[in-house]
Amino acid sequence: LNPHPRVRRLAAAFRIRPARRTDAARLIRRMRALAWFEGYLESFAVTRRELDRRAFGPNAQCAIEVAESVVSGCILGYAVILTTPYTYDLRPTLTLKELFVEPDARGLGVGTALMWAVAARATALSAGRLRWDVMPGNARAETFYQSLGGRRVDNWIPYVMDASALRELAASRPKATRKQPRRRPRIEPRPARGR
Numbered sequence: 001l002n003p004h005p006r007v008r009r010l011a012a013a014f015r016i017r018p019a020r021r022t023d024a025a026r027l028i029r030r031m032r033a034l035a036w037f038e039g040y041l042e043s044f045a046v047t048r049r050e051l052d053r054r055a056f057g058p059n060a061q062c063a064i065e066v067a068e069s070v071v072s073g074c075i076l077g078y079a080v081i082l083t084t085p086y087t088y089d090l091r092p093t094l095t096l097k098e099l100f101v102e103p104d105a106r107g108l109g110v111g112t113a114l115m116w117a118v119a120a121r122a123t124a125l126s127a128g129r130l131r132w133d134v135m136p137g138n139a140r141a142e143t144f145y146q147s148l149g150g151r152r153v154d155n156w157i158p159y160v161m162d163a164s165a166l167r168e169l170a171a172s173r174p175k176a177t178r179k180q181p182r183r184r185p186r187i188e189p190r191p192a193r194g195r
């Protein structure tokens with residue numbers, strides 16, 4: 001794959017690489033910054049230990065790419081990718097769960113380079129698509145994604161069920177699935193014996 005021209009311009013300033021265990025603390029700081037930016041900081045629960053468990057090693061549940069400054073070694077941005085192994089066309093769907101670039105490093109091609117790495121992963125897996133959500137009002141991100149070939153999805157309505165709605169539904173077991181009480185065997189009156 002050829003890097004996007006925007007990236008080539010700045011290729012000397014940073015590199016894209018898969019995240020390592022030693023990045024965990026720095027990644028969490030940036031994840032918190034994204035949580036603040038997107039307004040769910042009070043629910044943010046990722047810890048270093050959990051990230052270590054979920055993002056690295058043979059049982060990793062996600063992949064993370066980082067952009068690292070060649071000069072300072074700072075993490076300038078990161079992308080978290082989830083893989084759904086297959087869907088109707090039997091091809092994987094990749095989900096861009098998080099994309100974040102440090103405010104001072106924005107507009108320099110870092111986000112584009114991260115998206116390029118995500119696209120390379122998707123292509124290597126023969127993914128059928130990459131999907132993600134954008135908060136309403138995040139016009140900058142929309143411009144950014146559209147400039148890379150992303151398009152808004154108009155033919156699907158996103159739905160979610162939060163934990164309390166799930167608990168409520170799980171507790172209200174549909175009648176038809178409840179264990180039916182055993183029917184009492186009907187006791188037929190014995191035929192009267194002839195006297």
Ligand SMILES: CC(C)(COP(=O)(O)OP(=O)(O)OC[C@H]1O[C@@H](n2cnc3c(N)ncnc32)[C@H](O)[C@@H]1OP(=O)(O)O)[C@@H](O)C(=O)NCCC(=O)NCCS
Nearest residue numbers: 099100101106107108109110111112134140141143144147
């Ligand atoms: C969206 C984001 C990841 C983009 O990363 P980035 O490193 O700034 O993007 P790049 O420099 O690679 O791309 C630049 C492109 O983004 C858009 N862009 C960059 N700065 C912009 C600005 N100030 N206003 C509008 N569009 C802008 C343009 O399309 C620009 O293309 P151009 O350089 O050809 O004009 C980054 O702004 C960010 O982290 N924002 C906060 C978190 C966020 O919104 N994440 C996405 C969640 S869905």
